[in-house]
Amino acid sequence: MAKLALLAVIASLLGAVSCEFPVYAGYGFPRPNPNMPFAFPFPPFFSPASPAPGLRVGYYTHNGRCPQAEKIVRDAVEKATAGEKAGLIRLFFHDCFVQGCDGSVLLSGADTERTAFPNLSLRGFEVIDAAKAALETACPGVVSCADVVAFAGRDASYSLSSGRINYRVPAGRYDGKVSRAGDTFQNLPPPFGDLNLTTAMFAAKGLSQDDMVVLSGAHSIGRSDCSSFPDRLPPVANSSTAMEPKLAQQLTGTCSAGGSVNVLQDAITPDKLDIQYYTNVLSRNVLFNSDASLTTSTETEGLVEFYAGKRPLFRGKFLGPIQWNHDFEDAMVKMGYIGVKTSAEGEIRNTCAFINKP
Ligand code: HEM
Known part of the structure; x- marks a missing residue:
């Protein structure tokens, strides 16, 4: 009964949102309004990370x-x-x-x-x-x-x-x-999200703000479609999080080709999962607002500086660039506990793209 009531509230919120706001670049999110702080209306859908019964290292051996x-x-x-x-x-x-x-x-x-x-x-x-x-x-x-x-x-x-x-x-x-x-859209953080929104969406999964900062380091690899950051071009004047002007100018050119255009997330070490991301955040050479907004609180900015190697000591820890590897490992393991299903709730699929035939 409680679940039904929750679903009804969510359904009405979804209806209200889709009527009032234009959809954001196909992403399925309401477009942020600069005059109004973006409040994310959805409660967490699924159980957050917890030590699920049955998960163990070496399970298959x-x-x-x-x-x-x-x-x-x-x-x-x-x-x-x-x-x-x-x-x-x-x-x-x-x-x-x-x-x-x-x-x-x-x-x-x-x-x-x-x-x-x-x-x-x-x-x-x-x-x-x-x-x-x-x-x-x-x-x-x-x-x-x-x-x-x-x-x-x-x-x-x-x-x-x-x-x-x-x-x-x-x-x-x-x-x-x-x-x-x-x-998907009420559970996956959007690229235009600010620090409050992104932090809240990680918290809904049982992950901390630190986990979020650590895992965002994965944006030191791979690519993005231009349609994922239209809010960043042209850069907003006098904003402490606006994209670095040279990168903005270059991306404006590249993205103006139209259609689906992909750009590198980290132009300096594009295929290396490394701490270059944190230097990029500090110099505003990042694509998304969610990346750039990591400098908008003293705590997250401090952690970014620590991982970038710009701060020798942070919360009693040394050697941020090395620490980041360990913290990334721990956060990936923690993420792997989110909403894990047991044999009573799931199955072992024969083919990953389809559920098993009854
Ligand atoms: C903090 C919130 C996050 C937001 C808002 C976000 C958003 C995005 C977006 C919009 C893209 C580009 C998609 C496209 O246009 O092709 C992307 C790419 C990527 N993201 Fe995230 N992401 C977040 C967190 C994460 C996390 C936690 C990981 C993994 C630990 C991750 C790993 C990646 C990778 C590796 C790519 C490049 C994928 C490729 O090249 O195919 N992201 N992200």
């Missing part, structure tokens, strides 16, 4: 379930391009934030998460499918697609960081049976 599982995924990721690897890290984030880490982002079909605007640019599905096909040959019906996504996110991080990011993934997730396009 235990009891001989499928000892070669992690190696099979690693081999598939090693064959991927740098762009696909960036896509795999983002895929893990988009999977976990919507319906929990349950492979729901992989499901094909009308009105699934995959068809929603923020997911149209996701990459790496073929890598997941190749790994899953090899797993089904080696150990049929044992390894969940949700775990494949979690392993692949780790292996891509390892590869793009030249081994500096290297962590063990607690596994044993089950695959969900529900995937709805409409769930």
Whole structure:
């Protein structure tokens, strides 16, 4: 009954929002109004990160379930391009934030998460499918697609960081049976979000503001479509978070070509998962408002400076650039606990794009 009431409130909020505001560049979000602070009206949809029963490191080696599982995924990721690897890290984030880490982002079909605007640019599905096909040959019906996504996110991080990011993934997730396009936009933070909004959307998943700052470092790799940052061009005059004028001028040129144009997130070390992102944030050489707004509070700015190596000591810790690798590892593990499903709530899919036939 309480759930029904919550759904009714959300449905009415959705209705109110879509009537009053134009949709933001296809993203599905209300466009921010500079004269009105943007209040995000949605409560968290899914259970936040918590130590879910059943997840354990070495899950597939235990009891001989499928000892070669992690190696099979690693081999598939090693064959991927740098762009696909960036896509795999983002895929893990988009999977976990919507319906929990349950492979729901992989499901094909009308009105699934995959068809929603923020997911149209996701990459790496073929890598997941190749790994899953090899797993089904080696150990049929044992390894969940949700775990494949979690392993692949780790292996891509390892590869793009030249081994500096290297962590063990607690596994044993089950695959969900529900995937709805409409769930994506109220759970995935939008690129135009300010610090309050982005922090609140991470908090709704049980992740802290520090986790958010750490994980945003993934914007040191990969690309973005120009349609993801129209609010940043031309840069707003006299704003402390406006894009650096040279980059803005260059992107204005590149993006004016029309159609779908992709640009690098980090022009300096585009394929390296590293701390360059934090230097870019400080010099305002970043694409999204969510990135730039990390300098708008003393705490987050301090952490950004620490990771960038501009502050030798922060909250009693030294060597920020090295610390960032550890913090990124911990935050990825923590993200992997969001809304994990058990055998009672999920299944082990045969093919990642479809739920099993009854
Ligand atoms: C803090 C909130 C975040 C926002 C608002 C955000 C938004 C975006 C947007 C708009 C893009 C470009 C999409 C496109 O136009 O193609 C993007 C790319 C990317 N994001 Fe995020 N993101 C956030 C957090 C994260 C997190 C937590 C991760 C992973 C740990 C991540 C990893 C990536 C990666 C790797 C790319 C590049 C993907 C590719 O090249 O295919 N992002 N993000």
